[in-house]
Amino acid sequence: MIRVALPAHLRTLGKIDASEVTLEVAGPVTQRSVLDALEARYPMLCGTLRDHVTQQRRPFVRFFACSEDLSHESPDAPLPEAVASGVEPFYVVGAIAGG
Amino acid sequence: MSRVRVLVGTRKGAFILESDGKREKWEISGPHFPGWEIYHMKGSPVDPNRIYASQTSAWFGQVLQRSSDGGKTWETPGGEEMPKPGEMPKGLSNKFVYDATAETGKPLTTHQWYDGTQHPWEFKRVWHLEPSLTDPDTVYAGVEDAAIFKTTDGAKSWHEMPGLRGHGTGPKWQPGAGGLCLHTILLDPKNPQRMYIAISAAGAFRTDDGGTTWKPINQGLRSEYIPDPTAEIGHCVHHVALHPSRPDTLFMQKHWDVMRSDNAGDLWKEVSGNLPTDFGFVIDVHAHEPETIYVVPIKSDSHHFPLDGKLQVHRSRTGGNEWEALTKGLPQSDCYVNVLRDAMSVDSLDKCGVYFGTTGGQVYASADSGDNWMPIAEHLPAVLSVEAQTLP
Numbered sequence: 212m213i214r215v216a217l218p219a220h221l222r223t224l225g226k227i228d229a230s231e232v233t234l235e236v237a238g239p240v241t242q243r244s245v246l247d248a249l250e251a252r253y254p255m256l257c258g259t260l261r262d263h264v265t266q267q268r269r270p271f272v273r274f275f276a277c278s279e280d281l282s283h284e285s286p287d288a289p290l291p292e293a294v295a296s297g298v299e300p301f302y303v304v305g306a307i308a309g310g
Numbered sequence: 311m312s313r314v315r316v317l318v319g320t321r322k323g324a325f326i327l328e329s330d331g332k333r334e335k336w337e338i339s340g341p342h343f344p345g346w347e348i349y350h351m352k353g354s355p356v357d358p359n360r361i362y363a364s365q366t367s368a369w370f371g372q373v374l375q376r377s378s379d380g381g382k383t384w385e386t387p388g389g390e391e392m393p394k395p396g397e398m399p400k401g402l403s404n405k406f407v408y409d410a411t412a413e414t415g416k417p418l419t420t421h422q423w424y425d426g427t428q429h430p431w432e433f434k435r436v437w438h439l440e441p442s443l444t445d446p447d448t449v450y451a452g453v454e455d456a457a458i459f460k461t462t463d464g465a466k467s468w469h470e471m472p473g474l475r476g477h478g479t480g481p482k483w484q485p486g487a488g489g490l491c492l493h494t495i496l497l498d499p500k501n502p503q504r505m506y507i508a509i510s511a512a513g514a515f516r517t518d519d520g521g522t523t524w525k526p527i528n529q530g531l532r533s534e535y536i537p538d539p540t541a542e543i544g545h546c547v548h549h550v551a552l553h554p555s556r557p558d559t560l561f562m563q564k565h566w567d568v569m570r571s572d573n574a575g576d577l578w579k580e581v582s583g584n585l586p587t588d589f590g591f592v593i594d595v596h597a598h599e600p601e602t603i604y605v606v607p608i609k610s611d612s613h614h615f616p617l618d619g620k621l622q623v624h625r626s627r628t629g630g631n632e633w634e635a636l637t638k639g640l641p642q643s644d645c646y647v648n649v650l651r652d653a654m655s656v657d658s659l660d661k662c663g664v665y666f667g668t669t670g671g672q673v674y675a676s677a678d679s680g681d682n683w684m685p686i687a688e689h690l691p692a693v694l695s696v697e698a699q700t701l702p
Contacts, residue, residue, distance in 0.1 A: 220345055220370060224386070255389030255403075259370040263405045271369040305369040 213245055214300035221260075221303070225253040231300055240295035242274060243286040260303060275302040314657050315380065315699040316665055317361065318673055319348035322691035324363060326381045329686075333663055333677040336686040342384065343375065350652055350695040351381075352439050354446040358699050362449055362465060364436035372435055374403040374465045388466035402467050406433045406451070406459055409472040421455065422484040431455045431475075438652060440495035444502075452492035456483055456509040458521070471521040474507065479526060482543040486510035486565075493651055494550045498557040506560065506575060511546035514562065516575050527575030531564060548591045549651040553600035561603050561630070563593040563651075568605055570630050581630020586617055592654035596679060597662040601629040604664060604680060606649040615646035623666070625680050639683030640674065647672070652695040659700060667693025 212233040217225070225232075234248040243266075250257045261268050266286070268274070273282045277291045277299050293299035316327040316336075323341030342348075346365045354360040363375040363384070375384045387403040408431055410419070423429035434454040442448035447464040450471075457475045459468040483490060491510055498504035505521060508514045513528040526542050536544045546565035553559065562569040562578065566589050569578040582588035587607045596602035603626050609617045616622060620643065623636040647670035657663035664680050667673045671690035676683045 218369075220367065223343075224370075224373060253389075255373070255386040257389070257402065258372065258404045263402075264407055269369070269371060 212297045213240060213248070213294065214297055215245060215249055216300040216302045218303060218305045220305070221256060224259065225256055227253070233297075239287075240290050241287050242281065242284065242290065242301075245290065245301055246286075271306040273304045273306050275304055276300070312659055313701040314659065314663060315353075315358070315701055316655070316673065316675075316686070317351040317353065317363075317381070317695075317697040317699065318667055318687065318690065318693055319351050319363070319652075319695035320667075320671070320691040320693050321347055324348040324351055324365075324381075325687065325690060327673065327686055331659055333657075333659075333675060336675075338687055339381070342381065346373070347435075348694065349435060350438050350697075352441055352697050353380075353699045354441040355443050357446040358701055360441070360446045360464075362439045362441060364439055364451075366435040372404045372406065372433070374436070376403075376465050387464050403465050406436070406453055406468055407470070408433065408457060408475070409470040411472075414472050421480055421490060422482055424485060428481060431457075434489065437491045437493045438495055440497060443497050443499055450495050450497075450505075452495050452507060454489045454491040455485075456490045456492040456512065458492055458495065458507055460521070473517070473522050474515060474524045477515075477524045479512070479543045483509060483512035484544065486546045494547070496550060496552055496557075496560075499554045500557055504557070504574070506550060506552075508547040508550050508562075510548065511565075512543055513545040514547050514550060514560075514575055527571070528578070529576065530571070530578030531569065532567070532580075533565065535565070549593050551594050551603070553595045556600045559600065559629075561593050561595060563590050563605055565589065565611060568593065568630060581626070583626070583631030583633055585624055585633050586622075586635075590649075591651040592649050592666060594654045594656055594664070596664075597656045597658040598660075599627070599662075599679075602627045602679070603629065604654065605633075606654070606666065608648060614648045619644045619646060621645040621647065621668070623664070623676075623680055623683070636676075636680045636683070638681065639676075639685075645670075650694055652697075653693050655696045655698040657698040657700045663698060665696050665698050667696045669693065 276294045311331045318325040323344040325340035329336045349364045351363040359380040361377040365373040420428035436451045438452040440450040451459040494508035496506040503520045515524045516527045517524045531545045533545045548563045550562045558574045560571045568582045571578045590608045621640045624633040626633045647668035654666040662679045664676045669692040673687040674683045675686045
């Protein structure tokens with residue numbers, strides 16, 4: 212199972228009580244496959260993380276895992292093994308803007 | 311006895327204020343969607359408990375919310391159903407994609423940027439939601455960058471009405487300080503084929519065929535801040551209002567100047583008259599007196615606050631030109647708030663109620679057509695929009 216940590220606003224929008232959601236991902240574990248599974252499980256999150264059409268990450272959304280910033284990695288690059296095995300969560304984070 | 315519900319959108323959530331017909335005591339619910347910008351909420355005229363809300367965030371984009379119980383509970387249309395294995399998600403209620411098809415949309419891809427260069431059209435948010443006068447599942451949405459969208463399935467899916475953006479003047483549209491926003495949508499209650507919209511900073515437009523074709527209706531407007539002050543396109547229209555009994559008469563608060571048209575926008579004339587300043591954002595019409603109109607004068611486009619720190623609504627009972635200041639109950643010293651373009655509304659009780667919200671987080675109400683005012687909410691986040699509903 213893949214663990215995904217979401218920011219508070221998106222947990223509220225998805226009516227998610229827990230701090231993380233767990234997802235089953237078929238095939239290679241990548242940003243794209245994780246986000247596909249997330250949006251399939253929580254359709255109301257479509258468009259909030261990536262553009263409906265281009266599938267580009269929204270500018271103020273960041274992806275972290277295993278103390279690494281993965282925001283600029285290819286969406287089809289494999290995520291770290293620790294994420295794929297469920298040891299570490301995949302973090303979706305609202306970028307810090309302003310003070 | 312009739313009741314009134316006031317829908318308040320703010321920078322940090324939505325609030326719903328309710329009162330009986332006396333409009334003396336108000337109950338406030340909220341914040342709904344705390345932390346999100348709620349640009350606009352509006353109820354269906356044929357089903358007042360069906361309310362649509364535009365929820366936006368610079369981080370997470372656009373979300374459409376819908377209530378079927380007067381704002382007690384909300385749902386994201388289409389997002390509530392779990393898809394079956396192998397199916398694509400159905401959460402399309404926030405999917406606003408410009409029509410670029412050759413058949414209907416025309417490949418119109420740029421508008422004018424602040425510096426005069428051309429800039430790609432980019433969807434940012436929904437500014438205004440206008441439910442149909444006859445069908446609770448049909449709603450029009452005015453968006454930034456400026457375009458009009460329509461849903462016929464209760465906001466589950468949206469489709470651009472491409473005739474507006476593609477009618478020919480689109481490349482001349484330019485953003486105002488708040489962005490290139492389509493902020494006003496008026497439906498003609500006597501002619502279902504006729505609609506009016508307004509864009510900052512392009513101007514006002516009208517369709518007479520249900521939105522298939524559009525034409526600019528800006529003749530008579532004069533804006534000194536554009537290269538050609540009387541150009542067909544480029545005027546920063548802040549808001550337009552009409553009375554349902556006389557939909558050919560329009561009232562406009564432009565960047566500067568209060569205007570009226572008596573021929574459905576074909577020609578405008580200035581009715582600023584004795585206003586202390588004719589800059590402002592809101593304008594609205596009394597529910598029962600088609601020649602009684604309201605504005606909130608703001609000092610200037612560089613000072614977005616009232617003159618001399620005195621918050622005043624100005625009322626004309628003559629359709630413009632002759633204005634009186636309404637001050638009873640409003641702060642008359644040290645008040646430096648703004649009243650934004652969608653932040654005024656009226657109810658339709660026998661004694662017309664008038665409501666407006668400020669960027670200081672106050673919502674003021676008058677239960678006697680503006681003679682006396684009282685705050686019905688204070689210390690809210692900055693108010694973006696106010697809509698009053700008169701309930702049975």
